[in-house]
Structures are given as C-alpha cells and as structure tokens.
Amino acid sequence: MSERDAKTDHILDAALPVFVRHGFRKASMADIARAAGISRASLYLNFNSKEELFRAGSIRAHARTMRDVETALTGPGDVFSRIETAVAVFQRELIAPFAGSADAMELFDANMALAKDITLAARARLIALLAQALSDTETAGLIGLGSLQARPADVASVVVAAMDGIKHAEGAGPHFEEQMRLFVRLLRAAIS
Amino acid sequence: MSERDAKTDHILDAALPVFVRHGFRKASMADIARAAGISRASLYLNFNSKEELFRAGSIRAHARTMRDVETALTGPGDVFSRIETAVAVFQRELIAPFAGSADAMELFDANMALAKDITLAARARLIALLAQALSDTETAGLIGLGSLQARPADVASVVVAAMDGIKHAEGAGPHFEEQMRLFVRLLRAAIS
DNA sequence: AGACAATTAGACAATAATAGTCTAGTTGTC
DNA sequence: GACAACTAGACTATTATTGTCTAATTGTCT
Numbered sequence: 001m002s003e004r005d006a007k008t009d010h011i012l013d014a015a016l017p018v019f020v021r022h023g024f025r026k027a028s029m030a031d032i033a034r035a036a037g038i039s040r041a042s043l044y045l046n047f048n049s050k051e052e053l054f055r056a057g058s059i060r061a062h063a064r065t066m067r068d069v070e071t072a073l074t075g076p077g078d079v080f081s082r083i084e085t086a087v088a089v090f091q092r093e094l095i096a097p098f099a100g101s102a103d104a105m106e107l108f109d110a111n112m113a114l115a116k117d118i119t120l121a122a123r124a125r126l127i128a129l130l131a132q133a134l135s136d137t138e139t140a141g142l143i144g145l146g147s148l149q150a151r152p153a154d155v156a157s158v159v160v161a162a163m164d165g166i167k168h169a170e171g172a173g174p175h176f177e178e179q180m181r182l183f184v185r186l187l188r189a190a191i192s
Numbered sequence: 193m194s195e196r197d198a199k200t201d202h203i204l205d206a207a208l209p210v211f212v213r214h215g216f217r218k219a220s221m222a223d224i225a226r227a228a229g230i231s232r233a234s235l236y237l238n239f240n241s242k243e244e245l246f247r248a249g250s251i252r253a254h255a256r257t258m259r260d261v262e263t264a265l266t267g268p269g270d271v272f273s274r275i276e277t278a279v280a281v282f283q284r285e286l287i288a289p290f291a292g293s294a295d296a297m298e299l300f301d302a303n304m305a306l307a308k309d310i311t312l313a314a315r316a317r318l319i320a321l322l323a324q325a326l327s328d329t330e331t332a333g334l335i336g337l338g339s340l341q342a343r344p345a346d347v348a349s350v351v352v353a354a355m356d357g358i359k360h361a362e363g364a365g366p367h368f369e370e371q372m373r374l375f376v377r378l379l380r381a382a383i384s
Numbered sequence: 385a386g387a388c389a390a391t392t393a394g395a396c397a398a399t400a401a402t403a404g405t406c407t408a409g410t411t412g413t414c
Numbered sequence: 415g416a417c418a419a420c421t422a423g424a425c426t427a428t429t430a431t432t433g434t435c436t437a438a439t440t441g442t443c444t
Contacts, residue, residue, distance in 0.1 A: 021294060025430090026218055028402060039421045044404070102213060217401090220431060231392050236433070 011036045012057045023103025024110035058115035062122040065093040079137040084184040130156035143191045204249045215295025216302035250307035254314040257285040271329040276376040322348035335383045
C-alpha cells in the first residue's frame with residue numbers, strides 16, 4: 001500500500017465516525033480534519049471536495065464489503081448458510097454502521113446522491129454472486145429450482161429484496177439476523 | 193403544573209438530547225423544534241433565544257439535582273454514606289449526561305458562558321449542604337474534626353474538590369463511583 | 385356564529401458558519 | 415540547498431441559522 005493510500009485510508013477512517021455522528025450536512029471539513037489530526041488545507045490536498053471525500057468513503061466501504069461477501073460465498077457450509085452469511089456481511093458492513101445514526105436517512109440520501117452508481121452496482125453484484133452460487137449448487141444436483149419455476153437470478157433477487165424488507169422493518173436492529181435466518185430456512189425448505 | 197410549565201418541560205426534554213448529540217453550536221433551533229414536535233415559531237414563543245433555552249435547561253437540571261442532593265443528605269445511613277450518595281447524585285445528574293458527549297467540552301463551556309451563576313451557586317450550595325451534614329454529625333458527637341483542625345465547611349470544600357478531580361481524571365467514566373467510594377473511606381478513617 | 389389563544393408555514397433581513405482557494409512559512413528528507 | 419508535504423491563516427462566495435414578522439389555521443370557550 002502506497003503512502004498516499006495509507007493517508008487516504010487514515011482520513012476515511014477518521015471521517016466515518018464524524019459522518020455517522022453528525023450526518024453529511026453537519027459534518028464539516030474542519031471536523032473531519034480535526035478527527036484525522038491534519039489541517040484543513042491538507043485535507044483538501046487529498047480530496048477536492050467534501051462530496052468527493054464522502055464518495056471515496058462509500059467506494060471503499062462497498063469494495064471491502066463485496067470482497068467479504070465473496071469470501072463468505074466461497075467459504076464452507078452449504079449454499080444456504082453461505083447465502084445467510086453473505087447477506088449478514090452485506091448488512092453489517094454497509095447498513096448497520098449508519099442505521100444507528102440519528103441522521104441515518106440523511107446519510108443514505110447523501111450516499112444515493114453521491115455514490116448511486118457504486119451502490120447500485122454493489123447490489124447488482126450481490127445478486128449476481130448469489131445467483132452464481134445457486135446455479136452452481138443446482139448444477140451439482142444439490143438443490144432444485146424446478147419446483148419454483150424460477151431461474152437462479154430470480155431467486156437471488158428475491159433474497160436481496162427480502163433482505164431490504166427485513167432491514168427496513170421497524171425496530172429491526174437486533175431482529176435482522178434472526179429474521180434473515182428464518183427467511184433462509186424458508187428458502188431451504190422450498191428448494192432443497 | 194401549569195400548561196405553560198408542562199410545555200416548557202417538554203421542550204427542554206426534547207432539547208437535551210439534541211444538545212448532547214450536537215453540542216451547543218451545532219444544535220439548531222430547527223433541530224430542537226423538530227425534536228419537540230413543534231414549529232420553530234412556536235419554539236420562539238416559549239424561549240426568546242437559543243441561549244435562553246439552554247440556560248433554562250441548565251437551571252432546571254441544577255434545581256432538580258439539588259433537590260435530589262438534599263434528599264440524599266437527609267436520607268438513611270451514616271454521614272459518610274449520605275455524602276457519598278449526594279456526590280454521586282450530583283455527578284450522575286449534572287456531569288455524566290454531558291461527559292459522554294463528543295462535544296462535552298463545548299457544552300461545559302456553553303454552560304459556563306450562559307449559566308455560570310447557576311452553576312457556581314449549585315456548587316456552593318452543595319458545599320454548604322455537606323458542611324451542614326458534617327456539622328450536625330459532629331454536634332451529635334459521632335465524628336470529630338478536631339484532629340484535622342478543620343471546620344466542616346473546609347472538609348466539605350475538599351470533598352467537592354476531590355469530586356472534581358476524580359471527574360476530570362482521564363478515562364474516569366466508569367471509575368468515578370469507585371474512586372469516590374475510596375475517597376469517602378479515606379474520609380471516614382480520618383474523622384470517625 | 386364569533387371571539388380568542390395557540391399554533392403553524394413560510395417569508396424575511398442580519399448574522400454566522402462553511403466550502404473551497406490561495407499564500408507564505410515550516411518541517412523533514414534526500 | 416532542493417524538494418515534497420504540511421500548516422496556519424486569510425480570503426471570497428455560498429449556505430445555514432438566528433430572530434422577527436405576517437397571514438392563515440386550528441381548537442376552545444361563550
């Protein structure tokens with residue numbers, strides 16, 4: 001890792017809790033510079049604007065998460081437990097850290113305004129990865145999608161949609177993993 | 193309680209977490225109005241300025257705390273346990289709620305700027321109450337201050353100073369009550 | 385109905401905070 | 415000394431916030 005990347009990482013590490021605490025709008029570049037232990041001028045040497053900085057943070061978080069999601073899907077266990085883990089990773093790394101913020105809505109709005117492409121691409125990739133896992137497992141004869149009359153990609157889409165729905169349910173904080181486990185049991189029963 | 197006081201209380205209840213979360217400067221009147229579920233215009237009908245609102249909150253917190261401190265000092269137990277409880281109450285109600293904030297320093301600064309008189313009066317009253325408790329106990333012959341060559345008010349001042357010192361010690365969050373208990377044991381050993 | 389008090393959304397000007405840029409000076413490294 | 419990275423601080427343009435005001439709305443009382 002280059003010096004430059006290390007510094008970028010350090011700044012983003014410092015910026016994250018500032019955004020979580022204050023939201024995008026109220027988090028000032030001065031706050032972020034102070035948190036990173038550098039001057040405001042230096043901060044602008046690394047990022048041309050607050051929006052670019054936020055976008056870089058979103059890009060890094062998505063990249064890390066998708067790496068972990070891939071790891072989860074190539075790990076041990078049957079396809080259901082791997083899907084369950086992958087979805088849990090996606091939720092834990094990309095959603096939970098911000099959902100706890102009082103400005104969660106504003107942060108998600110900022111993300112869609114500044115990193116919509118990244119966010120949608122990651123979501124599409126998650127669906128594709130889940131579909132691939134299902135497809136491989138079906139080819140191996142371990143599950144059967146015939147009874148559902150659905151392609152792997154369709155099932156993967158439903159899994160991700162369910163994840164979204166469970167996430168958005170009220171008071172879903174501690175319930176997410178539990179509800180997601182239930183959904184996976186349901187899935188397992190349907191296509192095993 | 194009049195309707196007016198109930199509304200005032202409701203607003204202050206809503207404003208407190210906003211100040212704790214954002215600090216005085218970044219907490220806007222719009223934030224507070226939203227938290228209280230009223231319009232900004234209505235907020236200005238109840239408080240003429242943000243500073244006046246903050247001051248009212250400080251006044252209320254100090255009044256409540258001093259009431260609880262008095263209760264603690266007239267409660268059961270020997271004078272040492274009563275002092276320990278009283279100081280713990282003072283700390284828990286007036287300091288701990290803000291010390292947890294990321295903007296703790298700014299909040300204490302704002303308080304000294306806007307409610308210095310209230311704050312110093314409460315502190316003086318705490319010392320006076322402790323001194324009175326010590327004095328009564330000495331009159332009853334249960335403790336002796338002679339060996340220290342100190343008046344009750346002097347001992348009370350030292351107790352409060354110790355409280356401050358322990359509060360300000362680094363990482364004192366969970367250690368406060370424990371260290372304060374130790375100090376009280378020390379006090380007990382000295383003048384019992 | 386009509387008077388009344390409390391509230392609201394929204395406009396408004398004055399003030400303050402912030403973003404982004406720039407300069408001059410510092411520090412540490414080759 | 416040359417160089418790159420950094421810094422404090424000044425600076426303007428933009429944006430946010432404060433505190434005030436008006437007109438409209440709502441609910442309450444007579």
